[in-house]
Every structure is written in structure tokens, then in C-alpha cells.
Amino acid sequence: MSVATASYTGWADVHRFSNRSGGAALLADSCATLRALNPDYPRMYAVAAMANEGKRRWWQLAVGLEDGRVEQMYRRSLEDLDVPEAAAVQVATALIHAVVGRVSALLVLEARAWDPGIDNLWIHMDSDGGIDWAGVASPILRVLPEDSAAGEPGTVTLPCEQALLVWTAHRCTTSLGAVFRAIADRAPLDARVFWALVGDAILGASTYVPILAGASASAGARRGQLLLDAMVAAGAPVRSRVGVPGRARLRAS
Template sequence: MSAPMPVCPPPHHEPAFGQVCARLRALQPDHPRVYAVAGMADRGRRRWWRLADGIREGRVELMYRRHVAEMASPEIAAEVVATALIHGVIGRVAALLVADGRAWDPGLENLWMHSDNDGGLDWAGLDDTTLRVVAGDRLAGSPGVVTLPCDRALYLWLAHRCEPALRLVQHTMFRCAGLSPRRYWALVGESVLGAANCVPELARTSSAAGSARGQGFVAALEERRLPVRRACLVR
């Protein structure tokens, strides 16, 4: 009597968030943290700090002072620090949005930052890794995924979730570094529109779709009276 055939285990399906992170890491293989985020449940806490707590504890002021000591002017240092924080809040999720029409939650209470050896920021993390997608996305219905009815609903939700963190960073940068609100919101707009211009090419997705998503997201931010496009135009 022949031996029974071994039962093969079912194929492993990587969770949706893991798939998204792998895709974002692949956009810049030599610098995989540029666009990706981490799930904090899988990370230790060394060099990680919750954004809201870090701002309250003076971490942004410390970053600014370190950059001032190394750069040609306080104005340049302020923009470097602001750009890094803006990228952590909105630039990374904008990359996923323009490439694939998906997003994680960039809410203030959900965001963590990771400091590099020089005191800058090189990564971001999330407590809640639930993704939002639009109806018809292949990830719709997967564990850890919430489906929204249309692109506009996604843009409005994302703008609503970004706003508290963006405003808190803006007030902090004005207080500690004198960065003007106009320049700050221009940097926010540049972060989104910059992603819309370059990420689709890196992701090998439609540049037209990426541009439309970027413009839709900017419009949703403007509806919340965040002057991201106007600031860019009057720079």
C-alpha cells in the first residue's frame, strides 16, 4: 500500500499592510524607508517616539537646534525640519495614494516618528495599520482593510485625518523656528504634488491617475481651509 500523499499547507497570503509596505520599500530599493511606514506592534521603541508626545516633550525644538548648528542659516534649518515632519505625516501616505489609491490612517494619535543617528527623521510608524481603499480595489474585503465608496470619499477622509497633525506641526515650527504659515503650507502642498509627479513613475502606474489623485487630495485639504495650493502659488 502506497504512503498517503502529504497534505500541502494552504498558500500564505501576506496581510494587506505587509503587501503595501513591501511595495513602498521597493519604490527606492537603495533607500527602502523613504516612503514606507512600520507597524508599531512589530517594533521595539528604541529611537521611536509618538508624534504628539514628542512635540509636547520638545523633540522638534531639539531637532531644530541641532540643524541650526550644522546649516548655513536658521531659515534653511527650519525648512529641513518641517519638511521631514510633513513627509512623515502626509508625504508617505500621499505616495501610496497617488500610486495605488489607498491610504493608512495619518491621524495625530496614530503616528510615530523614528530618529536616525544624526537626530533627523528617517522612518514613520503606525499603531493602527488598517488601510482604506476604494470600492473595486483588489484588497477590498481583505482583513485589515476598510472600503470607501469612491475616490472623493477617500480624499475627504484622508484630509480630515491629516489636519490635526499638520496644524500641530505648523504651530510648533512657528513657535520654535519662526517658520511662516505661508511657507509651511507651501511645503505641505509641495509634498503632495511632488509625490503625484514622481511616485507613479517609480511605481510604474498611471501618471495621469496619480496626478488626478494628487489634485483631488489637495482640493480636499483646501476644503478644510488648509491653504496648500494658494501657498504654493504665492511663494
């Protein structure tokens, strides 16, 4: 399948998912909360429902990783940093945040999750070629039985918090594994460094998002640690303590 055909198919899936899911009202409500976390940068944690977006500057993660987007991002970072390893880390950090940093924010705040799988995520680029937003083809949220929205259109109810965390971790790894391979094929990126960055993204969300929201720090930290456990169980070594070039790290332990 050509890139053009895959892109067309992906865009058709956006509307198919939207029609099947019954709309994106609940996703919009959750993302309003996420946008309010940082009014100066409202897109930092929220995602867009792709059925409401145009195609300009958007690309589907499943397609864009192999159509030159990663090379463009890496070359741009290399021009800025002039250190190949640091440029690779910068690209990885941006894509990791799009995949797991954003959904972790919703998970720690509301115990909800959109689908962060590679077949569902879209990426938006700003005018400088950097990632400034992410979107989802299917706006369906996974929620818990005690959620007030459980059973409503646009939701799938999972039986318990552990099930939600395990599902989220496995869906994240479908995207993150592809992201790592795409970058490592084009730039010097060690696998241990990559998964350490994933751990940082989860810790960052679970530490800072509750503070920004005025929510329980202990509840956020607990969910963050449980998500790290679920990622490790899924085969992702996110508790690695390897040094990351040019970055001070939180410890995923």
C-alpha cells in the same frame, strides 16, 4: 498627563489597535510596493506597523511634538545651515513628509491610505537625530469598493475615491496643524511657507512616485490634484505660491 504617562499610553494603544484590526498583512503588502520604489532608500515612502517594532528611537507624534524633539531637530538643523528660517523649513519638510508625503505615495499608486492622524503616527530617528522612518499604531487601510482587499480584515471600505481623499485630507490636517504650531512656537516659520511645503510634498509624491513605479503618470497627477483640492476644502492653503527659503518649488496649481 505627564510625557511619560502619555508615552506609555501611546505604546499600549499600539497593541490594542493591532489586536483589534486583525493584523497588518495588507499594510505590509502595500509597504513592500513602496519600499521597492527606491531600493537604496527603502524607508523613503513606507511605514512600519508599530506592533512589530521596539521602542528604541521611536516617538509618538502626539507626544513628541511637545517633549523637546522639535527643539532638538531645530538646533541640529541650525548648526548645519546657520539660517533660522532655512533650519525651520528643513524641520518642517521632514515632518511633513512623514505625515503626508508617505501616505500620498500609497494613495496615488494604490488608492489606499493608512491613518495619518496625529493619534496614529509614530516617528523614527536615525543615529544623527534626523527622521528616517515613520510608523502607524493602527495598520488599518482605507480602501475603495473595487479594491481586491475590500472587506478583508485590516481594511475599512470607503464608498468612493472622493470620500477616500476627503478622509485622508482631514486626518492629515490633525497632524499637520500640530506640527506647524510646534515648530512655529520655537522657530521662525511662516504659516504660508509651511502649507506651501505641504503642497510640494503632495505634488512630489503624485509626480515622481508613478514614474518610479512605472505606473500611470496621469492617474497619479489626477489624484494628487484631487488631494490638494481636499486639503484646501479642509482649510489648508496648500496651493499657496509663496517663496520657500532655499528651495525651488513645484507649483500646486
